[in-house]
Amino acid sequence: MLKVKRISILPRWIIACLDGIILFHSAFLAHLIRLNFDWSNMENYHVLKGSFLFFAVGLFVMFYTKSYVGIVRHTRIRDGKSLFKTIVFNAIIVGFINHIAVQYFGTSNIIPNSVVIIASWLALFFLGFCTLLVKEFFGFLANEKGKREGRKVIVFGAGEAGMLAHDVIE
Numbered sequence: 626m627l628k629v630k631r632i633s634i635l636p637r638w639i640i641a642c643l644d645g646i647i648l649f650h651s652a653f654l655a656h657l658i659r660l661n662f663d664w665s666n667m668e669n670y671h672v673l674k675g676s677f678l679f680f681a682v683g684l685f686v687m688f689y690t691k692s693y694v695g696i697v698r699h700t701r702i703r704d705g706k707s708l709f710k711t712i713v714f715n716a717i718i719v720g721f722i723n724h725i726a727v728q729y730f731g732t733s734n735i736i737p738n739s740v741v742i743i744a745s746w747l748a749l750f751f752l753g754f755c756t757l758l759v760k761e762f763f764g765f766l767a768n769e770k771g772k773r774e775g776r777k778v779i780v781f782g783a784g785e786a787g788m789l790a791h792d793v794i795e
Contacts, residue, residue, distance in 0.1 A: 644692070645684050647751045648715075648744075652679035652736065655744035659737065675736030678722065679744055683715045690714065703785070708752055716745040 653676045660666045692711040719741050723734045780791050
């Protein structure tokens with residue numbers, strides 16, 4: 626527990642790995658929801674291939690939009706918009722890959738469009754929830770670590786810089 630208390634921010638590579646794990650599991654869970662949790666019907670769909678496609682495209686889009694870059698302790702609306710943009714681009718690109726697979730290669734959908742929509746909603750929810758959960762965890766650690774007397778300070782400015790200054794001082 627002592628090592629955890631010394632960490633003040635979560636490294637970007639850990640955030641990217643967690644986001645990738647969440648993307649894969651969101652697609653897998655979306656397949657299960659789409660099939661009404663009927664495990665015997667899963668063999669008719671490319672569940673692992675579709676989940677991996679959603680994951681791989683999601684990582685590519687995530688590195689393009691830099692949604693993993695936000696400092697978790699200072700999560701703001703801007704990070705939520707970046708997350709939303711990442712998920713929307715991911716759904717569009719996966720849908721486009723499905724279209725190309727069907728039109729030009731004559732195969733079936735790699736991942737059904739309904740699963741893409743369900744997986745996108747699940748990924749948006751789980752990614753947002755985990756981001757806020759990690760932020761609260763680090764806030765808890767900071768409060769436990771920094772229970773000391775301080776000066777009263779007034780921060781002028783209600784913009785993003787003022788809020789960021791407030792969080793840093795706190």
